[in-house]
Amino acid sequence: MATKRAYASPLRQQAAARTREQILKCAAELFAGRGYGRVTVADIAAAAGVSPKTVFASVGSKSDILDRIVDQGVTASGHEEAVARLLALTDPRELLRKLAAATRHGNEGQFLVHEAIRKALPAHEQAEELWERATAEYRRALCDVAAHLDTLTARPSASGEETADLLWFWFGPSGWRSLVVENGWSWERAERFLSGTAIATLC
Structure with missing residues (x-):
């Protein structure tokens, strides 16, 4: 049967x-x-x-x-396509402006996810591991952009590792959150400031 x-x-x-x-x-x-x-x-x-x-x-x-x-947040980030577009750029100032715009878009779109994980840190046993998982590809992407940026400048103002650290400091989730959440800036104002600071420092 x-x-x-x-x-x-x-x-x-x-x-x-x-x-x-x-x-x-x-x-x-x-x-x-x-x-x-x-x-x-x-x-x-x-x-x-x-x-x-x-x-x-x-x-x-x-x-x-x-x-x-x-x-969901990792899947929705679309970082691979964004990084490919950035690595195709040859002007360092344009690259940093586009990086500011791309990371603003990502942080604005993933704001709830980032906040949810941040506020879970004191209460969830694996929250730190989750945060690492949520941001690992993001950090690797900025490292790739930093390496490319250094090739566009005759005498880079920072070493490759230092450039990556600076991009994470400015354009990582904590940099955006500090300006937008903790200081009440608009996303647009934060983008202009971070872009200008990065260009003034690295170019």
């Missing part, structure tokens, strides 16, 4: 995917706003308009949710 194969309804799968996205979106907003330690699965369920049971079945535990938020 032939066994029945389970039928996976495309509409049901799409609905499940939308539910997962809604749960992750609401969780990121809550983690970034209140802090990971102050948010419960029940809070996430209420914000997403589903039951706690649905949260567990769809995404998993609160720790699983943060893990998925990090994975």
